[in-house]
Amino acid sequence: MGLSPKNTARAPSYLLPGVSALAAFSITALLLYKVDDFASQTKTVAGHNLDPTPWHLFPAKTFEQTRQARAYKIIHCSYLACHSGTSTIPEQPQAHPSKPTEKCLDFFRWIHHDLEPWARTGISLSHLAEAQKFAAFRVVIVAGKLYVDLYYTCVQSRMMFTIWGLLLLLKRYPGKVPDVDMMFDCMDRPRINVTEHKSMPLPLFRYCTTEDHYDIPFPDWSFWGWPETNLRPWDEEFRDIKRGSQRISWSKKWPQAYWKGNPDVQSPVRLELLKCNHSRMWGAQIMRQDWAEEARIGYEQSKLSNQCNYQYKIYAEGYAWSVSLKYILSCGSLALIISPDYEDFFSRGLIPKKNYWPVSPNNLCPSIKYAVDWGTKHPFEAKEIGKEGQKLMESLSMDRVYDYMFHLIREYSKLQDFKPVPPYSAQELCPESLLCIADIKQRQFLEQSTTFPSQAPPCTLQPSNSNLIKSWIQQKKKIVEDVEDMEKVKTERRSN
Known part of the structure; x- marks a missing residue:
């Protein structure tokens, strides 16, 4: 006699799809949570998950994508783009030049001067650890690959375009850029004061410096474009x-001195310059730039090529140095440079009365008027000085910008007393990852500046010559003093 089967309780068939759906939803939700959490901890050169620099505050950046879209973009661009196997930059075979390599422009000699504080001591990891306190990000190049450790975001897209320039340098001179470890700050004013840091100079790269700072000047982001x-x-x-x-x-x-810019940047010189807006009294036309309005009307009123219709153009520093210097000199007008406190990497090559005219900030409006009057009496000389300024800017092609970067990094790397290794928190970046994380307009500008391997080696850097640098400084000061004396003589004659 057989045993009867036991009665087994079964779940109703209509519950199984619901349970499966709930499980799938839970797994998906958990996965999305983990992905979102991972993305929220990933910092990007676009500024995701980064606070503004505390030493130069500006509004925090906002991003328009949904949370899920942003998380996907961050992970894809940060961890997958560099390993996709595709390249957006054309590779061209490097030719071996038959003629000797040309010498670098004279102002390249300032590279030795800028690195002089570490000529005897070298640059150690201790130097970098201290410099990190003043840095927005760190760049480490090893075997031709670039890694970035991000600390703070920078205003607008400065960080992105600066790093883009470094990536293109690696493409331009493949296999030639040495391993290096550098700290960068991409805000305006120098921070490593000579008096405060004399016992231990800190190597920090930025866009400008002064004779009272150790900050090392580096080509600014706008050489690759400024979408904002x-x-x-x-x-x-x-x-x-x-x-x-x-x-x-x-x-x-127009036989007038022209300036157009933003005076609302904590710049005493620009605020004083507004008082000189009188064509008859001071021979000047001073225009206020409203960038928000310009963006609204499509930048029709700010096109630089339409601002060269004046015989004189004024350069006035902003919060610190201003990228406008190279554009003002490019016009071929006589550049009236209000004696600056800050210098970028190429402005040290400017010589007063050769490729610009010095203007005193202490007697601003009369000094501008004197320059215009001098140019009116000496039109040939004024025109030639303007031409020389334009020639200098023409010689500063992107070829030369890359050469300056190459030699600066090469000489800096020689001072390191350690082997560069990317920190564990650093990300590898490549052109594809920057194009991936950029918004539509940023990507357009990045692609416009794309380069390819150079068919010629970098220019030849002249050896260090501190006496020559000193003579340049003394020569410049002497010419500026002579111009000031000329102004004083004219003022005294008027008063008599």
Whole structure:
């Protein structure tokens, strides 16, 4: 006799799909939570999950994507883009030049001067650890690959375009850029004061410096474009400005000193400059730049090539140095440079009365008027000085910008007393990862500045010569003093 089967309780069939759906939903929700949590801890060169620099505050950045889309973009661009196997930069075979390599421009000698504080001591990991307190990010290059450790975001897209320039340098001179470990700050004012840090100079790269700071000047982001102000990559912008400068002959240009910019940047000089806006009294036309309005109307009123219709153009520093210097010199007008406190990497090559005219900030409006009057009496000399300023900017092509970067990094790397190793928190970046994380407009500007391997080696850097640098400084001061004396003589004659 057989045993009867036991009665087994079974779940109703209609519950199984619900349970499965709930399980799938829970797993998906958990996965999305983990992905979102992982993305929220990932910092990017676009500024995701980074606070503004505490030493130069500005509004925190906002991003328009949904939370899920942002998380996907951050993970894809930060961890997958560099390993996709595709390249957006064309590779061209490097030719071996038959002629000798040309010498670098004279101002390249300042590289030795900028690195002099570490010539005897070298640069150690202790130097970098202290410099990190003043840095927004750290760049480590090892075997031709670039790694970035992010600490703070920078205003607008400065960080992105600075790193883009470094990535293109690696593409331009493949296999030639040495292993290096550098700290960067991408805000305006130098911070490593000579008096405060004399016992231990800290190597910190930025866009400008002064004679009272150790900060090492590096080509600024706008050489690769500045999407927030609609400024294109440097070579393209210079060509357009030069064409604009040739539309009207010198004699038909307005015999006035022209300036257009933003005075609301904590700049005493620019605020004082507003008082000089009187064409008859001071020979000057001073215009306020409203970037918000310019963006609204499509930057039609701020095109630089349309601002070369004046015989004189004024350069005035902003919060610190200003990227506008290279564009003002490019016009071929006589550049009236209000004696600056800050210098960038190429401005040390400027010589007063050769490629610009010095203007005193202590007697601003009369000094501008004197320059305009001098140019009116000496039109040939004024025109030639303007041409020399434009020639200097023409010689500063992107080829030379990359060469300056190359030699600065190469000389800096020689001072390191350690083997660079990317910190565990650093990310590998490549051109594809930056194009991936950029927004539509940023990507457009980045792609416009794309480069390819150079068919010629870098220019030849001249050896260090501190006496020559000192003579340049003394020569410049002497010429500026002579111009000030000329102004004083004229003022005294008027008063008598």
